[in-house]
Structure formats: C-alpha cells, structure tokens
Amino acid sequence: MSIFTKISDGLKKTRDSMSGAIDSMLKSFKKIDDELYEELEEILIMSDVGVVTSQKIIERLKEKVKEEKITEASQLKGAIVEVVKEMIVGGEEMHLDTKPSVILMIGVNGAGKTTTIGKLALRLKSEGKKVILGAADTFRAAAIEQLEVWAQRAGVQMIKHAEGADPAAVVFDTIAAGKARGEDVIICDTAGRLQNKKNLMEELAKISRIIERELPDADKEVLLVLDATTGQNAVSQARLFKEAAGITGIVLTKLDGTARGGVVIAIRDELQIPVKYIGVGEGIDDLQQFNAEAFAEALFSELEDVAEPETQEQAEEQVQEEMQAVPEQEVFVAAEQAQSVPAAAEAASEAAAQPQEAAAPAEQLVFALASQNKKKLAELRRILEPMGICVKTAAELGFEEDVEETGTTFAENSFIKASAACKALGVPAIADDSGLCVDALGGAPGIYSARYAGEHGDDLANMNKLLDDMFDVPGRKRTAHYVCAITVVMPDGRTLSTEGTCEGVIAQNPKGNNGFGYDPIFKVGMKTMAQLDDTKKDAISHRGKALRKLQAELPAFLNA
DSSP: OOHHHHHHHHTHHHIIIIIHHHHHHHHTOSBOOHHHHHHHHHHHHHTTOOHHHHHHHHHHHHHHHHHHTOOBGGGHHHHHHHHHHHHHOSOOSOOOOSSSEEEEEEOOTTSSHHHHHHHHHHHHHHTTOOEEEEEOOOSSTTHHHHHHHHHHHHTOEEEOOOTTOOHHHHHHHHHHHHHHHTOSEEEEEOOOOOTTOHHHHHHHHHHHHHHHHHOTTSOEEEEEEEEGGGTHHHHHHHHHHHHHHOOOEEEEEOGGGOSOTTHHHHHHHHHOOOEEEEEOSSSTTOEEEOOHHHHHHHHTOOOOOOOOOSSHHHHHHHHHHHHHTSOGGGSOOHHHHHHHSOHHHHHHHHHHTOGGGSOOGGGSEEEEESOOOHHHHHHHHHHHGGGTEEEEETTTTTOOOOOOOOOSSHHHHHHHHHHHHHHHHSSOEEEEEEEEEEGGGTSSSOTTBGGGGGGGSSHHHHHHHHHHHTTTSOGGGOEEEEEEEEEEEOTTSOEEEEEEEEEEEEOSSOOOOOSSTTGGGEEETTEEGGGSOHHHHHHHSHHHHHHHHHHHHHHHHHHO
C-alpha cells in the first residue's frame, strides 16, 4: 500500500467532513467573493484548523487567486491544496545520525505514547538500527510492564527500575547501557505529564539535563505525542509543552478516528513545530512518517459524488437511511452479537450453553466491573458472556471503594478505576469513562464531562450552563464530540484500551431525554442522541464504537 493510500484511508473522517463541506460550498458559488471566503473560513475553523491559521489560509488564498487569475469557484480547490502544502512542509525528517542518538517521548497519558514507542522501535529496527528502550515512566501503574511487552514484540533491549523509582536514574542507566552495547537509538519513555503540574515539568527538565551531560554531541529528538481526537486542545498542550521541553517534533495519533485532522495544519503553522509521524490506524505499520505533500493531497482529495438533499426533510430522511445502512454486525442487539464474535468466542458460547461441558464456576474467568451501573453491566455481559467470561461488579466481589478520577483524559480515568479494582481483587477488571467535549469552549473534557455532574447540581443544571456559555457561539460553530474510553487491566499488568468518539454539534433547543443529560442538545445529523432508539444510538454512539472495538480485540488480547 502506497504512502498516499495509507494516509488517505486514515484521513477518511476528516476528508469526509472538511473536503466534503468545501466541495459542497464551492458548488453553491459561481464566483469568488467575500461571502465564499467567509464560508470557507468557517469550514476550516470547524475542522480544527484554528482561527488564526484559517485566517492565514484565506489571506494567502486571496493572493494566489490574484496571482493565478482564478475566476471560478470550481477552480479554487487546487489552490487551497497548494496553500496548505506551503504551510505544513518542512522539518518532518528525523535527525538520528549519531551513534547513539536519543529520542525522548513526552505527552499526557491516554494519547498513545507507549504504543507509539513500540511502533517506532519496530520501524527503526526494520531500518537496520539497534534500539534500546528506557522505561522512565515509573509513576503510572503497569506502564513499565506495557513498555516491556512492546520491547519483546519489537525484539529490542529495555532498561527498567522498580515502580516509583527516579525516572532520571532510569534515563542515566539506559544511556550507559546504550553506549556500552553499541545501540544506534535510545528511546526514553516518560511519565504522562499534566502540563499544569510544575513538579513533573521540573522532572522533565532534569531528564533533559542528564541527556545533555551524558551525550552532549548526540542527535536528540524530543517528540510530543498528541491525541488528534482532542482537536484544538492538542494545540494548547503543544504550546505549553514547547515552553517547558524544547520539542523538536510532534507525533499525532488516532487521526483515523477523528474528523479533526485539520489540527495538523494548526500545530505546524501556529507553533512552528514540525509533525514527524502520524498514526492512521491500529496496525503495527500504521505509524507513518509525515509527508506534507501526501497529507495535503489526501486531505482534500475528491470525494465520490453524493446527491445532496434539497430540503431539511430530505436531509433528515438521508440521515435515517445512513443509520439504517449500518451493517447488522455493527449494531448492539443481543441476538446478533453472539453470531458476530470470532470463532473462539462462538466456541466458548456453545460450551457455556451446555451445562455438562461448562467449566466449573471457580475456574471461569471473572471480570470485575468498576461500576454499579446496571445498563453498563448488561452491555458487558452481552459481549463477554459468549466468550466464557463472567462479569460482576467490583462491589459484588468485595471492593466498594469509590475511586477518585484524577486523570485528565477519559482513557486515563478508565485505567485508574480498572487498576484500582484489579489490584484490590486480584482479578481482571474493566472500567469506562465518558463525557462531552465542546470544541468552542476549549475541546477538553471539562465541567461538562459526566464525571463532574455533581459540581453543578445535576445533568439539567449542567446542560443549561453549557447552553448559557455558548450563547454567543454561532450555531454552525457549536461543534462537539462525545468520547468513551474502556480499559481492561489484567493481574499480570497487561492492559487493553479501546476508545470511541461521536462527532456532532450542540443544538439550541433541547429535544427528548435519554441517557446522558447532554443527549437532548447533542445532534448527529438532523437528530439529537435523545431522538434515536437504542439500536441506532448504539450504531453511531461513542460507547457503541468503543464496545465494538473491545469485542473485536479482546479474544486476541486474552490469548496473548
């Protein structure tokens, strides 16, 4: 598969959103005028290109239109591609010419840092380089074990200390081992840092000083791993980390799972930090070295012609048809689920249905759910029981502690909850965290996340506060997305995390009342989440997507 094809496939959601909107807009204009530019700027902003960068694109586009004497709106697409290429090109090469060279990986938990390190180690090894990893994330439970699994997969060396050890000491020992063993590249993991915690930033500075002291002449790359699904919040993270860590490049993960790929342009333009790698899938070869030309071409490549609805009623019918067209195996209906799991799971289901062949209850694999939510329990039982897994709440098994969610991302919080239950009970544990991220208000999980409901009284109070805060935000700019992260933690330290997102906008007039308090104001297409029945909601929702990923990935994870 070519680089263009791989990137193009990974950018499908962003392309469908951004390029589709631009194509539609250009067809509605015969001439190029101020109104067209305003429409284009709004589309770019909604695609997380950012206000400042979007304005720069428009100004450069106006210059290009004059220079090349472009007169028709239909001719504008190529000029947009060229402008974006000019803005993002340069600096994407990795500088690893010395022996050894050092790569320092930083970023908040949940962005995919450990996975990125593993994929990068494999990539460098395939290029003929000897690689050694340093497990300097000594604070997060199971971080060392996770990195060790990747080291084994990649077939590379790893240096580790005990959990809670001094990260700088780990880096020192890794450098010493790298020099002694003749390694080409030293990759050091670091704790998932919260950019507002001064002590962690000071620790990062300490690590950097050790690298400079021990390898003063070595090539050094400081790569910040960012989650593309966080949109403009990724830009904010990059800006703060740049001030503290001297970042040389960005690794943007999960581009295949979001319509917010425009953030690449914003990061490159606003911060002048080159993007080195992008993650466009979950496969081991889906960490792609960034190619500005291929990215711009893929981002704005032509979409298949789709007949556009002429009226709101036709638009609503089209949305309904698209929802109904979701393959049956992707809809969470109990009767169908048992038929769509892998062969191993089907065999387990058949065995469970035959009492004389079933495993004794004491030998059955038990998962502890770190929640007492009956709906979540029913959903997980529907998926896991056909695999021969018994699901019980952690409280039923004797762990009733209300774990405080101290992470900054949904993935981090689901890990915290599952880890606590697993450690206390000694059995596999599973947990989830989910909520709403509102782009116009910063994009990060904040006071509108479900876990903060108590701060403002109840869901209704939160919903009203959200609508009040967005009073001055134009309707078309009220973009938002739901996020759901599910994490499984095993007693041996292995973890499996899946995540689902659902893109939409915040409606002005609440409709219905179903599930989260924000469902009545979160629109997908022409419907709010509250107006969808359970089948259609599961087919498109953040939770439904995360659960389907869990169902697909869990059998291989358990057999690893």
